[in-house]
Every structure is written in C-alpha cells, then in structure tokens.
Amino acid sequence: MSRPFASVRARATLAATLVVAVALVAAGTAVLLSLRSNLLGEAGTQAERSARxxxxxxxxxxxxxxxxxxxxxxxxxxxxxxxxxxxxxxxxxxxxxxxxxxxxxxxxxxxxxxxxxxxxxxxxxxxxxxxxxxxxxxxxxxxxxxxxxxxxxxxxxxxxxxxxxxxxxxxxxxxxxxxxAEHGAVNTALTVMLIGFPVLLAVVAWVTWLVTRRALRPVEGIRREMAAITASEDLARRVPVPDTHDEVARLASTTNETLTALESSVERQRRFVADASHELRSPIASLRTQLEVAAAHPELLDLDGAVEDTVRLQRLAADLLLLARLDAGERPADARVDLAALAREAAEGRRGVRVRAEEDVTVAGSRGQLERVLANLLDNAQRHARSAVEVSVRRDEGPHGAGGGGQAAVAAVADDGEGVPAADRERIFERFVRLDAARSRDDGGAGLGLAIARDVALRHGGTLTVRDTPAGGALFELRLPGA
CATH class of the missing domain: 3.30.450 (Beta-Lactamase)
Structure with missing residues (x-):
C-alpha cells in the first residue's frame, strides 16, 4: 500500500498554525500574569492607603x-x-x-x-x-x-x-x-483569549493555505509538465518559468537546463549509435560477402581482404568500447607516465617519423589511454603527410602546471601535408567526421581517432588543439598538467 499523501501546502499550514498557537499561548499567559500582578499590586496599594x-x-x-x-x-x-x-x-x-x-x-x-x-x-x-x-x-x-x-x-x-x-x-x-476587579479583569481577558485565539488561528491557517497555494502553483505546473515529458519522452519540451525571480523560477530554469543537457546527450547517443551502426555495416557486409563467395567458390577466396576487413572491424569495435567507457565517466589512472618514452614507443617502426624529446617529461594518468592518443595522432599524421612526420615532447610554462602557472607537458605531432582549414579545426574532433580530403586518402578510418584523442586529453585535465605549421602542414598539440 502507498503511504498517504501529505502536501507541502498542508504541512506548511499546519506548521505555521502550530507556531502561531504556541506564540499566542505564551503571549496570553504572559499578559494574564502581568495583568493579575498589576491588579494585585493596585489592590494592595488601595488597602495600604485605607489602613494608613x-x-x-x-x-x-x-x-x-x-x-x-x-x-x-x-x-x-x-x-x-x-x-x-x-x-x-x-x-x-x-x-x-x-x-x-x-x-x-x-x-x-x-x-x-x-x-x-x-x-x-x-x-x-x-x-x-x-x-x-x-x-x-x-x-x-x-x-x-x-x-x-x-x-x-x-x-x-x-x-x-x-x-x-x-x-x-x-x-x-x-x-x-x-x-x-482583578478577578473580573482576568476572567474577561481569559474569555477574550479563549474566543479570539481559535478565530485568529483559523485566519492564520486560511491565509497560510492561500499563500502557499499561490506560491506552489508554479511548482505544480512544473510537475505536470515533467510528468507529460516523461510520458511522451519528448525531451524538446520545456517546463514553464514563472516571472517571479525567486527560488521557484530558478528551479524551473535549472530544470530546463537539465532537460537541454539531457536532450543533447540523448541526441549524441542516438547519432553515435546510428553512425556506429553505419560504420559497422560496411566491414561486416564486406566480410560476409567474401565468406559467402569463399563458401561457394573456395578458389575465389580473397584471404588478404577478409583479414583486412576483420582487423578494421576489430579496431572499430575497440574504438567504440573506449568511447563508451569515456562517456560513462571512467576516470583515468593516477600513474606517473614518461611522455617522452611513450612518444618514442609510439613512433617505433613507423616510416618517416622523427622524434625530438626532452628527458623526464612526466605526467599523471593512464598509460594505455595516453598511448592511444599518440598512436591516433601519428596515424592521422601519416595518413595526410607527404613524406615526413615529426614528434616533439617538451616541458613548457603554461596554465596546466602546479598552482596554475607551473610546467606543463607538451607533445606535438606535425606533418608536411596540406594542413587543416581553419573552418574545420573543431569539426575534425567530432565523432565520425571525415573531411573530403581525408576520405580520398582514408584507408578504412571511421573518423573516431581524433575524437578519442581529445576526449582522453580532456579527462586528463589537458587540451588537444590543431594549427598550421610554418611549412603549411598540420600541427596537433597535446598539453597536459605536469606530474
């Protein structure tokens, strides 16, 4: 069974009435005692005057x-x-x-x-x-x-x-x-209080009931609208904001801000699922086609293509799982990571990649996630570079040091390609976004690498930005708080 419903208006009315009742009883008692004391003193004075x-x-x-x-x-x-x-x-x-x-x-x-x-x-x-x-x-x-x-x-x-x-x-x-006279005055005052106090309490309860009803009317409107939003699942709707500039108005504004953030989050999730489904469909369809052909005509099996599609599918699944963990609020580890050594490991075995790094540039975070950032940046640079990619790691004075003004760790990846147009320098960090030029050179990329890199940077308290190099290529700069 559900508990009986007790409205805020009823509780506020009861509380106000009880407080006023206690105050009236205390004040009435004080008045009666004071009146009796004064009248007794006056009677004593009259008796003394007669005696003298x-x-x-x-x-x-x-x-x-x-x-x-x-x-x-x-x-x-x-x-x-x-x-x-x-x-x-x-x-x-x-x-x-x-x-x-x-x-x-x-x-x-x-x-x-x-x-x-x-x-x-x-x-x-x-x-x-x-x-x-x-x-x-x-x-x-x-x-x-x-x-x-x-x-x-x-x-x-x-x-x-x-x-x-x-x-x-x-x-x-x-x-x-x-x-x-004393008895008459006290009895009269007591009679007036016994009649007047209940009337006054009734007036207080009635006024409190009306005032709270008026004050809580916008809250009821907010509740009804939230119930309608829940029933319809239409996150585009908003609750009414009263023109009172009080706590209720701020509650309505905060509720609308929450609905806006929720709508944006749900929309991102829907778009993410749709894009992920689209990206997964191609390699899965290609792999299925190859397997079906191989089953019917073994001599036509393209083994290299099947392996390539499988690897592509594996990488895409790993990227999607990492993004899901990041969206769920997974906190990075608090280990000390040598960013210079990590950059050398990420560049090892890659053709045309040169590393220039200062020694002992350490940051606090997840070694695996930071390794993924550098690998994604190098993959992107090699995909667009003409011939050379350069990785540099250094310490720098910046806002990510201790106390807000100490040293920061900076890892920069530069290529000699065509660079990134200024209008697209933020778009490339969105999920499943690939520029036209990238699509012509992309060998299976899903447009998740840079999005993952920026998300990891932000969750480590850092930034990831892109600008042009002096030679015209793209320069991606990862800045993290120094350990």
Missing part, C-alpha cells in the same frame, strides 16, 4: 467612633498589642486572612481568655518595629483573605500597618481592598 488613613486618625488620638472604618464598605480591623479587636467595620460579619478572626470589639477579659492565638498573630504582623508615640510604621504587611460584609462575601487583599499611640499603646490596623 485609619492609622493617621489613631496617631492623632481620635476616638474609635470617629475613625473612617466604613468607607466604601471595605473591611477594617484595629487590633491592640494583646491581639484584642478594639474596633472594626460596622457591618463586618466574617473575616479571614488577617490573623484575627473576631469581627466585633470585645471586652478586655474576653480577649485575654480566648485570644492567645490572636496575640501571636498580631505580634508577628508588626515584627517588633520600634515606633515613637504618634508614629506610623513604615513597614506594611500584605496578605490575601476574604470577608463578609452585610451578607456579601468577597476576596480581599489586606494591608497591616502598625501605629504607636500615646494612650492606647501599639495598635495594628488591617484594611482590605476587594479583588473583584
């Missing part, structure tokens, strides 16, 4: 009845050093979070009998801060709790402020500020 207002009245020796204990229906307690509640808001019914649970001022005896725990709480709240009579403490203790006033129960933030009085000793004022 009552403490100011106590510092000026106001009676308990004259203190602002019922402002804005906020809970207020005044506790003495013994933890006894001496004053409180009139409608206070229950309170927690201040350390003193009493809501009604109590007689002194009652407070002492049952208020041991309250004493400890009051003493802990003022932390033993040393104050002068009429002085209000600088330190404020903040705590959270709840209170019931006139039947309504709410959460409060309490502030405890100590005050030293002249006639009533150390007193502590507890005043609370409601947290309803």
């Amino acid at each position: 207002e009552v403490a100011t009245g106590l510092a000026f020796a106001k009676p308990y009845d004259d203190l602002p204990l019922d402002v804005d229906d906020r809970p207020v307690q005044v506790v003495d050093e013994e933890g006894r509640l001496v004053a409180a808001s009139e409608d206070l019914e229950r309170i927690s979070g201040t350390g003193v649970d009493a809501v009604k001022p109590q007689p002194a005896a009652t407070a002492r009998d049952g208020g041991d725990d309250d004493d400890d709480g009051a003493d802990d709240d003022d932390h033993g801060e040393s104050l002068e009579p009429g002085e209000i403490g600088e330190r404020t203790t903040v705590s959270d709790g709840s209170a019931t006033i006139d039947g309504d129960t709410e959460d409060y933030r309490f502030a405890a402020v100590p005050v030293e009085t002249e006639d009533r000793g150390r007193l502590t004022v507890y005043a609370g500020a409601p947290l309803s």
Whole structure:
C-alpha cells in the first residue's frame, strides 16, 4: 500500500498554525500574569492607603467612633498589642486572612481568655518595629483573605500597618481592598483569549493555505509538465518559468537546463549509435560477402581482404568500447607516465617519423589511454603527410602546471601535408567526421581517432588543439598538467 499523501501546502499550514498557537499561548499567559500582578499590586496599594488613613486618625488620638472604618464598605480591623479587636467595620460579619478572626470589639477579659492565638498573630504582623508615640510604621504587611460584609462575601487583599499611640499603646490596623476587579479583569481577558485565539488561528491557517497555494502553483505546473515529458519522452519540451525571480523560477530554469543537457546527450547517443551502426555495416557486409563467395567458390577466396576487413572491424569495435567507457565517466589512472618514452614507443617502426624529446617529461594518468592518443595522432599524421612526420615532447610554462602557472607537458605531432582549414579545426574532433580530403586518402578510418584523442586529453585535465605549421602542414598539440 502507498503511504498517504501529505502536501507541502498542508504541512506548511499546519506548521505555521502550530507556531502561531504556541506564540499566542505564551503571549496570553504572559499578559494574564502581568495583568493579575498589576491588579494585585493596585489592590494592595488601595488597602495600604485605607489602613494608613485609619492609622493617621489613631496617631492623632481620635476616638474609635470617629475613625473612617466604613468607607466604601471595605473591611477594617484595629487590633491592640494583646491581639484584642478594639474596633472594626460596622457591618463586618466574617473575616479571614488577617490573623484575627473576631469581627466585633470585645471586652478586655474576653480577649485575654480566648485570644492567645490572636496575640501571636498580631505580634508577628508588626515584627517588633520600634515606633515613637504618634508614629506610623513604615513597614506594611500584605496578605490575601476574604470577608463578609452585610451578607456579601468577597476576596480581599489586606494591608497591616502598625501605629504607636500615646494612650492606647501599639495598635495594628488591617484594611482590605476587594479583588473583584482583578478577578473580573482576568476572567474577561481569559474569555477574550479563549474566543479570539481559535478565530485568529483559523485566519492564520486560511491565509497560510492561500499563500502557499499561490506560491506552489508554479511548482505544480512544473510537475505536470515533467510528468507529460516523461510520458511522451519528448525531451524538446520545456517546463514553464514563472516571472517571479525567486527560488521557484530558478528551479524551473535549472530544470530546463537539465532537460537541454539531457536532450543533447540523448541526441549524441542516438547519432553515435546510428553512425556506429553505419560504420559497422560496411566491414561486416564486406566480410560476409567474401565468406559467402569463399563458401561457394573456395578458389575465389580473397584471404588478404577478409583479414583486412576483420582487423578494421576489430579496431572499430575497440574504438567504440573506449568511447563508451569515456562517456560513462571512467576516470583515468593516477600513474606517473614518461611522455617522452611513450612518444618514442609510439613512433617505433613507423616510416618517416622523427622524434625530438626532452628527458623526464612526466605526467599523471593512464598509460594505455595516453598511448592511444599518440598512436591516433601519428596515424592521422601519416595518413595526410607527404613524406615526413615529426614528434616533439617538451616541458613548457603554461596554465596546466602546479598552482596554475607551473610546467606543463607538451607533445606535438606535425606533418608536411596540406594542413587543416581553419573552418574545420573543431569539426575534425567530432565523432565520425571525415573531411573530403581525408576520405580520398582514408584507408578504412571511421573518423573516431581524433575524437578519442581529445576526449582522453580532456579527462586528463589537458587540451588537444590543431594549427598550421610554418611549412603549411598540420600541427596537433597535446598539453597536459605536469606530474
């Protein structure tokens, strides 16, 4: 079974939505925490302000009845050093979070009998801060709790402020500020986020889906065209290039360049196969004819012609196999080859060939392939020379030396023939190409020798060029990097 298809557009949309979702959750959490912290701080400030207002009245020796204990229906307690509640808001019914649970001022005896725990709480709240009579403490203790006033129960933030009085000793004022605003604001913000975030994520997903669809539309066009090219095997077709000057446009351009190179390669292969078939057909047909005649009339057998056709066929097959290996990307060996000695061996036994070579001219490569290059160049020179062929091997300063400017090895093969016209100096290196003059003098050549020589030179990092000699003949120059 095939794996389920997941489009790039779907993955991009999912990824963008997840990233935005994580960002929104993080930002929303930070906003809620910041909002809650600010509102709690504001409630603490309001509670401290109320407590200090009552403490100011106590510092000026106001009676308990004259203190602002019922402002804005906020809970207020005044506790003495013994933890006894001496004053409180009139409608206070229950309170927690201040350390003193009493809501009604109590007689002194009652407070002492049952208020041991309250004493400890009051003493802990003022932390033993040393104050002068009429002085209000600088330190404020903040705590959270709840209170019931006139039947309504709410959460409060309490502030405890100590005050030293002249006639009533150390007193502590507890005043609370409601947290309803904090709870309401946080709940409202949370509700907005719970409703707004999904809507925002839906918008992000929709926009991402549309944008990626528009961005990937050219890619889909490229895919469809490539599928059509594959189905039709028509390498002359090209994919559309969008006018966007972006990565997709560069992808389309690169794809077309690849198709162009592939078309050229396939065309060369077809031409090579056709030319090879044509070249092989002649010697095979000639050899078959001779054998058929020999079978019917043994006395008419042309043995020399049969051997000649067989040798020609063998050489052509060897050339075709070598070209196939070169086209397949076969890398040459990395052996050290003495080019001067190789030139002497290639010229040995050839009539009219003279060799002038410097000593120890070495290159790195395949000895067999370089030997084939020199042999092909000598065959070509002897085929077109009038009387003499000269081979020279030397070291030369050129672009193929070490570091791009060192010594290069140069092997030149010159003949005294008619030379190569300037217009044909590149054509002769194409496969199965033979000039008219060559055809009249060619004794069985297939037009592959020079093509093989140049291919081998290029794969060894060198060059093979042709120009005229001063005497008018052809000069083939092989230049290779020095070892």
